[in-house]
Amino acid sequence: MAADAPHTCYEGCSVPSFQLYLQRSGEHQAMMQSLHSLLPAQFLSIAAGKNSLDVLGVGSGGGEMDVQILSLLQSTIPSVPITAGVVEGSSKLVDNFKALVGKTADMQTITFDWHIMHSGDYEKEVLAKANVKKFDFIHMIQMIYYVDNLSETIKFYHGLLKSNGRLMIIVEAANSGWDVLWKTHCKDLCVGAITEYRSSREVIASLESLGLKYDEHDIPNSYDITDCFDPSSVDGERLMSFMTGTDHFSQSFTSEVRAKMLNLLKNTCSTQKDGKVFFNSALKCILVHA
Numbered sequence: 339m340a341a342d343a344p345h346t347c348y349e350g351c352s353v354p355s356f357q358l359y360l361q362r363s364g365e366h367q368a369m370m371q372s373l374h375s376l377l378p379a380q381f382l383s384i385a386a387g388k389n390s391l392d393v394l395g396v397g398s399g400g401g402e403m404d405v406q407i408l409s410l411l412q413s414t415i416p417s418v419p420i421t422a423g424v425v426e427g428s429s430k431l432v433d434n435f436k437a438l439v440g441k442t443a444d445m446q447t448i449t450f451d452w453h454i455m456h457s458g459d460y461e462k463e464v465l466a467k468a469n470v471k472k473f474d475f476i477h478m479i480q481m482i483y484y485v486d487n488l489s490e491t492i493k494f495y496h497g498l499l500k501s502n503g504r505l506m507i508i509v510e511a512a513n514s515g516w517d518v519l520w521k522t523h524c525k526d527l528c529v530g531a532i533t534e535y536r537s538s539r540e541v542i543a544s545l546e547s548l549g550l551k552y553d554e555h556d557i558p559n560s561y562d563i564t565d566c567f568d569p570s571s572v573d574g575e576r577l578m579s580f581m582t583g584t585d586h587f588s589q590s591f592t593s594e595v596r597a598k599m600l601n602l603l604k605n606t607c608s609t610q611k612d613g614k615v616f617f618n619s620a621l622k623c624i625l626v627h628a
Contacts, residue, residue, distance in 0.1 A: 353430050355580040358573060360402070363619060368559035369479070369508060370406050372623060376555055377407070380625065381414045384474050384502055391415070394423040394473045396457055396495065397481025401435030407477065409444045421449045423473070427456045457485055461494050472498050477506040482541060483532045489544040492626070496550060499628035507624045511556070512539035515607030515618040519581070522602055526595055530583050538622035550626050557621035564614045567600060 360366060385391055393411065395404045401424070408422055426432050432454050439445045453460050464470055476495050485491040496505050510516040520527050520535035528535055538554070545552050565574035566581075569588075578587035578599075588596065604610070608617045 353428070355576045355585075356399075358576050359580045362573075362577060363559070363561040365480075365559060365561075365619065365621075366402055366406075368557055369403065369621065369623075372555060372557045373407065374410065376623065376625075377410055378414045380504055381411050381475070384504055385415045385418055386502065388418065388474065390419045390421070391475070392421050392423070392471065392473045392500070394425070394476045394495075394498070396425045396460075396476065396478045397484065398424050398426045398431075398435060398479075399428070400431045401438045403479050404435070404477075405438055405442055405445060408448060409442075411475070412444055412447075419447070421451065423451045423453065423471070425453045425455065425457055425460045427454070429454055457481070457491065461491070464494075464498070470498070472500045472503075474500050474503045475506070476503070477508070479506075479508040480510075482507060482509050482536055488534075488536060488540060489547060492541070492544050492550075493548055496548075496626060496628070501628060503628040505626040505628075507541055507626065508557070509541050509622055509624070510537050511620040511622045512537045514620045515603070516581075518607050519599065519602060523582075523595070523599060526591060526599075527582055532583055538624065541622075541624055545624070545626060552624055552626045555623040555625070557623055559619045559621060560609070560616045561619060562614055563603065563608065563617045567604065567615065 391411065393408065395401075395407075398404045404422065404424065408420065411420060424432070424435065426435070432452060436452075439450065453463070455463070476498060478495065482488065482491070492505070492507075499505060514537065517535070517537040517539075520532075524535060542552070542554065563574075563577060565571040566578050568574050575587055579585060582590070582599070584590040591599070603617065604615055608615045610616070
């Protein structure tokens with residue numbers, strides 16, 4: 339598959355909307371705050387008795403989270419060499435990732451293996467090989483929405499874990515603002531890169547059906563979406579475009595649908611304080627044991 343094919347909704351002109359979202363939402367900061375208290379003990383358990391560690395990031399985007407996780411792993415277990423595989427469908431975001439690696443001193447001792455492709459294509463590539471590389475730690479952060487078959491994807495990546503490994507899935511929490519918005523308007527929203535919206539509820543149901551052992555951890559987060567209710571706000575339009583998985587929110591839906599979405603966002607998916615609207619973007623971190 340061509341490296342520049344639009345595998346995700348973050349490709350092309352959607353990338354600036356994604357980057358604005360990351361800036362406004364504080365999502366990565368909320369994740370890392372939780373992971374700093376959660377992962378060191380996990381890493382020590384995973385690394386026990388091993389003389390090297392192999393990490394795989396699936397749907398790694400621009401690498402902001404990967405680099406911080408790898409740095410945390412290095413600081414927790416400084417003497418163990420690390421390799422890092424990356425699976426990401428957006429060539430633009432992979433370029434951003436490589437640039438970030440190039441200017442991060444800690445990353446210079448890590449060997450990276452880049453796979454610019456959709457997760458499903460990576461699965462096919464791996465299954466076609468006689469010798470399958472396995473990993474000590476695999477993370478899938480905010481990407482489970484884009485896979486074709488949730489249970490089969492989890493089963494595949496779980497099967498790539500070494501002994502005592504962990505598969506970490508971070509996903510929007512059940513009953514979060516995202517969950518309410520996308521399930522209420524699934525007919526309007528699940529028509530592009532995301533065809534079936536999943537929250538932590540669906541992930542946990544899949545893990546239960548597969549009989550896998552897991553732990554779940556809350557990651558609270560909210561962010562200011564007041565600009566979304568100002569029709570003249572460029573940032574508000576771009577945020578709404580990202581939140582609805584479209585390139586141009588105001589042009590993608592009828593005025594009636596837009597009004598219903600905005601009403602839902604304000605009155606059901608958010609809290610209001612001092613004239614501002616704060617969207618509930620709570621997350622779940624789910625750690626699946628090998």
